[in-house]
Amino acid sequence: MKKTKYIFFGILCTLFVTSELYSQTDKEQISAIRNESNTALKSYQNEKVLSFLTDDVLITTGNGTLLCGKEELEKYISDGGKSKMYWIRQTKEIKVNEKRGLAWENGIWNGYDPEKSDDSIINGNYSAMWTKESGVWKIKSQLFVTLSEN
Structure with missing residues (x-):
């Protein structure tokens, strides 16, 4: 019986330690979501892109247009027509406030039009809450x- 308790305790400790080792930090989670978002943007999976946003998201586009909410963003995307433009964000920094469940990310973004060039044709900086x-x-x-x- 004692042997069974020790084996059970050993298994429990192993599970606890390995779960801690393999669990992602908040920064790693945000980075992984950003990478998923980039992949979805490049493959024009708009519904997936929208799934990474809160319903009441606020977006200020590169030209200063303010979009309030997922519905308005979805309309903005559909009004863009058959454009093959896509945007890739490259994270430079992520800061997390674990107590409040908030994070700040900043980096650079590049816009691509595969019908014109393989290179970025427009770019800038971004910040995300x-x-x-x-x-x-x-987001x-x-x-x-x-x-x-360019």
Whole structure:
């Protein structure tokens, strides 16, 4: 009986330690979501892109247009027509406030039009506010500023 208790205790400790080793930090979770978002943007999976945002998301586009909420963003995307433009965000920094479930991300973004070039044709900087309000990291707000056009 004692041997069984020790084996059970050993298994329990092993599970606890390995779960801690393999669990992602908040920064790693945000980075992984950003990578998923980039993949979805490049493959024009708009519904998946929208799934990474809160319903009341605020987006300021690179030209200064303010979009309030997923519905308005979805309309903005559909009004864009058959454009093959896509955007890739490259994270430079992520800071997390674990107590409040908030995070700040900044980096650079590049816009591509595969019908014109393999190279970026427009780019700039961005900042994003993330929230873990629902238990999963989602983007609450994003600000994009266009700084260069080719």
